[in-house]
Amino acid sequence: VCLSKGEENINRRRALLVSIGIVVTTILSLVTAARRHGAMLDSESAGRGLDQLRLSCPNVPARPPYAEKARRARWMVHTLEWGVLSSISTRLSGDAPVPFGNIYSFSDGPCDASSGVPYMFASDLDQSMKDIKENSMVSLTLSEAELSGPLLPDECVVGGQKGYGDPENPPCARLVLTGEFLKLSPPSDDSSEHGDKKEWEFAHQALAKRHPSMAKMPANHKPFIGKILLRDIWFIDMYGGATIIDLDEYYAASPSDEGVGDDEESV
Amino acid sequence: VCLSKGEENINRRRALLVSIGIVVTTILSLVTAARRHGAMLDSESAGRGLDQLRLSCPNVPARPPYAEKARRARWMVHTLEWGVLSSISTRLSGDAPVPFGNIYSFSDGPCDASSGVPYMFASDLDQSMKDIKENSMVSLTLSEAELSGPLLPDECVVGGQKGYGDPENPPCARLVLTGEFLKLSPPSDDSSEHGDKKEWEFAHQALAKRHPSMAKMPANHKPFIGKILLRDIWFIDMYGGATIIDLDEYYAASPSDEGVGDDEESV
Numbered sequence: 001v002c003l004s005k006g007e008e009n010i011n012r013r014r015a016l017l018v019s020i021g022i023v024v025t026t027i028l029s030l031v032t033a034a035r036r037h038g039a040m041l042d043s044e045s046a047g048r049g050l051d052q053l054r055l056s057c058p059n060v061p062a063r064p065p066y067a068e069k070a071r072r073a074r075w076m077v078h079t080l081e082w083g084v085l086s087s088i089s090t091r092l093s094g095d096a097p098v099p100f101g102n103i104y105s106f107s108d109g110p111c112d113a114s115s116g117v118p119y120m121f122a123s124d125l126d127q128s129m130k131d132i133k134e135n136s137m138v139s140l141t142l143s144e145a146e147l148s149g150p151l152l153p154d155e156c157v158v159g160g161q162k163g164y165g166d167p168e169n170p171p172c173a174r175l176v177l178t179g180e181f182l183k184l185s186p187p188s189d190d191s192s193e194h195g196d197k198k199e200w201e202f203a204h205q206a207l208a209k210r211h212p213s214m215a216k217m218p219a220n221h222k223p224f225i226g227k228i229l230l231r232d233i234w235f236i237d238m239y240g241g242a243t244i245i246d247l248d249e250y251y252a253a254s255p256s257d258e259g260v261g262d263d264e265e266s267v
Numbered sequence: 268v269c270l271s272k273g274e275e276n277i278n279r280r281r282a283l284l285v286s287i288g289i290v291v292t293t294i295l296s297l298v299t300a301a302r303r304h305g306a307m308l309d310s311e312s313a314g315r316g317l318d319q320l321r322l323s324c325p326n327v328p329a330r331p332p333y334a335e336k337a338r339r340a341r342w343m344v345h346t347l348e349w350g351v352l353s354s355i356s357t358r359l360s361g362d363a364p365v366p367f368g369n370i371y372s373f374s375d376g377p378c379d380a381s382s383g384v385p386y387m388f389a390s391d392l393d394q395s396m397k398d399i400k401e402n403s404m405v406s407l408t409l410s411e412a413e414l415s416g417p418l419l420p421d422e423c424v425v426g427g428q429k430g431y432g433d434p435e436n437p438p439c440a441r442l443v444l445t446g447e448f449l450k451l452s453p454p455s456d457d458s459s460e461h462g463d464k465k466e467w468e469f470a471h472q473a474l475a476k477r478h479p480s481m482a483k484m485p486a487n488h489k490p491f492i493g494k495i496l497l498r499d500i501w502f503i504d505m506y507g508g509a510t511i512i513d514l515d516e517y518y519a520a521s522p523s524d525e526g527v528g529d530d531e532e533s534v
Binding site for chain 2: 019022056082084086092095102104127137138140141145146158163167169172210211212213225232234241
């Protein structure tokens with residue numbers, strides 16, 4: 001078979017166009033596959049997933065394994081953003097006490113500093129705060145099922161974990177912090193001591209950074225900062241029943257391997 | 268330029284391989300791009316998003332607007348899969364009652380049938396069930412912040428809704444159902460009446476379809492089905508404080524425009 005110079009050139013151009021086509025489609029498919037992989041990362045390796053932007057901290061330390069219960073509890077308190085604050089209802093009281101669970105955003109510190117203490121913006125207009133005036137004992141309940149996108153553990157997803165996944169599945173960890181709800185004295189309060197002022201500043205930063213819209217609560221709501229003085233930590237992250245986590249062990253633990261804030265790059 | 272028959276065949280084979288390569292990479296990149304697009308749908312248009320598979324029902328009716336409070340409450344009870352069941356603690360009782368909030372999966376019906384009644388699998392081994400033996404009043408607390416992926420409303424996302432988004436932001440709806448926790452009599456119970464048997468069958472189907480792993484609870488846990496006999500519905504889905512939803516209005520409402528189950532195609 002003989003080709004003229006012109007035919008040879010056309011063949012060369014075709015080959016060139018085909019090569020460019022292959023390179024472009026290969027790059028496209030690699031990029032989309034990589035991005036898709038990023039969005040599908042499992043909870044263990046999810047460091048930079050796309051949906052992670054749905055949390056107020058851009059980088060979240062890896063979830064500690066179930067054997068390290070105090071650390072896992074600290075991870076939940078530092079990573080999760082809201083929980084159910086249960087109080088004894090004053091609105092529905094009858095012969096016997098009636099519980100009332102309400103949604104509260106909280107923060108135990110800015111992204112790079114975890115205290116383990118749940119702080120909350122609150123207002124006396126809210127039903128829960130009316131309740132705690134009568135009885136200040138509350139519980140704050142958290143579940144890993146609250147996580148969204150690639151951070152949501154397969155254990156918490158119905159049908160996940162080979163069919164065993166469910167928000168009520170014990171390996172989808174749940175944490176119940178019980179204690180006394182206390183108002184923090186604002187620095188403007190004359191009776192406020194130095195230590196109180198430092199705690200208020202930390203708590204205010206913790207909340208303003210991670211719940212900025214709550215910091216915009218109207219002044220006529222008379223917003224204040226509250227915290228839970230923990231008395232009891234009830235925790236399930238595996239089959240076999242609940243664990244009561246020792247308070248000292250809880251406060252000594254760190255949500256991440258290296259400690260949050262020690263090395264921002266490493267978390 | 269002259270080519271031998273052999274060279275021509277090699278060229279043809281090359282061209283064929285190249286064509287197949289282009290077709291395969293194009294299909295791959297289109298598929299991954301389409302899937303990725305599915306995962307990125309915003310909450311308003313999310314009808315068939317990939318992440319929606321994280322809910323046990325493949326199709327979810329559109330979220331009713333805030334003005335339709337009974338319908339929005341019914342939508343939350345039918346769409347959400349878990350909540351916090353608060354009881355009066357027997358483990359931590361002191362001078363004054365102490366609340367205890369625990370994670371419970373629930374279902375008000377299979378995907379195509381909503382009853383508005385929260386049913387739950389439970390076991391007397393669980394702390395909450397020990398509590399309700401002493402005081403059966405409970406609250407079940409739900410938040411739209413529980414939704415994942417494209418269904419998670421922007422109002423619930425920190426930094427969403429032009430900076431006002433937060434799980435505690437009132438337009439991120441929250442619902443507190445309060446009432447008496449009751450065990451359903453299983454059909455094997457001789458004293459069980461016809462109506463009881465029908466309700467048990469409905470509740471069992473509601474739970475087994477939407478929480479299949481809970482239906483596998485070991486027999487030695489003596490699982491049973493419980494429900495909350497609703498007495499009070501406290502609801503916030505907008506600024507301006509809570510609404511108490513009338514029980515009759517709640518039961519008369521439907522989670523979707525057309526009523527779930529009336530027309531499966533339309534939801």
